[in-house]
Amino acid sequence: MRADAEPAILRPIGPGDIPACIDVFYQSVDPLYRRLDQAIPPRDPGSLARLIGHLLEHDAERSWLAESPSSTGDPEPPRILGFGTAWQRESTWYLALLFIRPEAQAGGLGRQLLLRTFPRGPLAAGSSAGVGGSGAGVAGSEAGVAGSDAGVAGAGRDASVAGGAEPGLMGTCVDSIQPISTGLYAGYGIVPRVPLFTAIGRPRDGVLPALPRDVVATGFEALPATYALADTLATVDRGTLGFARPEDHRFWAHEGRRGVLFRRSGAGEAVGYGYAQRSGRLGPVALLDDTLYPAVLGTLVARESPPGPFLALVPGVNHRAMVALLHAGFRFEGFPGIVGSTRPWEGLERYMPASFALL
Numbered sequence: 001m002r003a004d005a006e007p008a009i010l011r012p013i014g015p016g017d018i019p020a021c022i023d024v025f026y027q028s029v030d031p032l033y034r035r036l037d038q039a040i041p042p043r044d045p046g047s048l049a050r051l052i053g054h055l056l057e058h059d060a061e062r063s064w065l066a067e068s069p070s071s072t073g074d075p076e077p078p079r080i081l082g083f084g085t086a087w088q089r090e091s092t093w094y095l096a097l098l099f100i101r102p103e104a105q106a107g108g109l110g111r112q113l114l115l116r117t118f119p120r121g122p123l124a125a126g127s128s129a130g131v132g133g134s135g136a137g138v139a140g141s142e143a144g145v146a147g148s149d150a151g152v153a154g155a156g157r158d159a160s161v162a163g164g165a166e167p168g169l170m171g172t173c174v175d176s177i178q179p180i181s182t183g184l185y186a187g188y189g190i191v192p193r194v195p196l197f198t199a200i201g202r203p204r205d206g207v208l209p210a211l212p213r214d215v216v217a218t219g220f221e222a223l224p225a226t227y228a229l230a231d232t233l234a235t236v237d238r239g240t241l242g243f244a245r246p247e248d249h250r251f252w253a254h255e256g257r258r259g260v261l262f263r264r265s266g267a268g269e270a271v272g273y274g275y276a277q278r279s280g281r282l283g284p285v286a287l288l289d290d291t292l293y294p295a296v297l298g299t300l301v302a303r304e305s306p307p308g309p310f311l312a313l314v315p316g317v318n319h320r321a322m323v324a325l326l327h328a329g330f331r332f333e334g335f336p337g338i339v340g341s342t343r344p345w346e347g348l349e350r351y352m353p354a355s356f357a358l359l
């Protein structure tokens, strides 16, 4: 830690802090691209504000900021130096955003904010009971702050469940051009495992196959009002990434992502779902049977006519989606992200994320 590290106060993020968090985001991300002589990606502060709002709505206790101390009578409000926010769905915890202003970096603030977002107790399989608990878990202990072995081992232990049940999982996605965050999270057992590629393109006609005759695609909007869509999505989500996430499906619908359910004809059992947006954004896509990826992607792109190319995020382990998209004419863009997790994340080979922050 730098000797001249800026003093800071940590407090929960409130809705009124969102503009300052967006400013921190761009101030800390832009230098990464400039250093590598890369074009700065187009800005979309509106969608970032809605994302942070979604995280504050459902994960307020995991959303923290650091601000400069302000003495009584200061004419200026305290300056926000950095912020971090994570989400938890059942037994899975995921760091969505962590950013520190350049002038306040390398002083220990990122680590302190990260610890505040950690689960407060063991991540119990199939429940979020560990959150807000006694403080006996990772965030309740300062043992990890110094980067000691105790902190590292403690995070790994706290992410598992007593009694031999399926352990919980802690994950995130880092930029592969950013060794600091990669190293910071890996010290707590969230080690980089799976590359996440951005693929852009317009599929060549006829390359992506049609669905097999026994699989039916239905837009969410065309399902009967009595259909238990939320239950079906929860089953598919638990069968892919391992947790249900109804609040995220509601968020994607508000964001204009249009969902399609894929079911076996006859019995009608669900095999997965996928989203596409008018802008050309594909995902998330979750399939219980990954052999369907080429045809499911073909179905999704056939439903939209975006003004530019389609854009999809593809985990390196989802080889069926990756091969299908490349054969259809998609090309990789920029540097991949890297999904890190405290144990191998089963199901990523059958999943295509919505975004780096929500996965």
Ligand SMILES: CC(C)(COP(=O)(O)OP(=O)(O)OC[C@H]1O[C@@H](n2cnc3c(N)ncnc32)[C@H](O)[C@@H]1OP(=O)(O)O)[C@@H](O)C(=O)NCCC(=O)NCCS
Pocket (backbone or CB within 6 Å): 001, 028, 029, 032, 098, 099, 100, 101, 104, 105, 106, 107, 108, 109, 110, 111, 112, 146, 147, 173, 174, 175, 178, 179, 180, 181, 182, 183, 184, 187
């Ligand atoms: C990444 C970021 C959040 C970290 O916050 P920070 O306040 O700068 O980091 P801290 O001082 O708390 O911790 C730095 C730790 O990173 C790790 N680290 C730094 N450089 C490293 C490297 N080259 N290799 C491995 N680990 C490294 C160390 O564990 C270090 O801790 P130590 O100094 O106690 O050894 C901040 O630098 C940032 O906002 N960067 C730009 C934006 C960004 O990339 N955000 C993350 C998106 S995934």
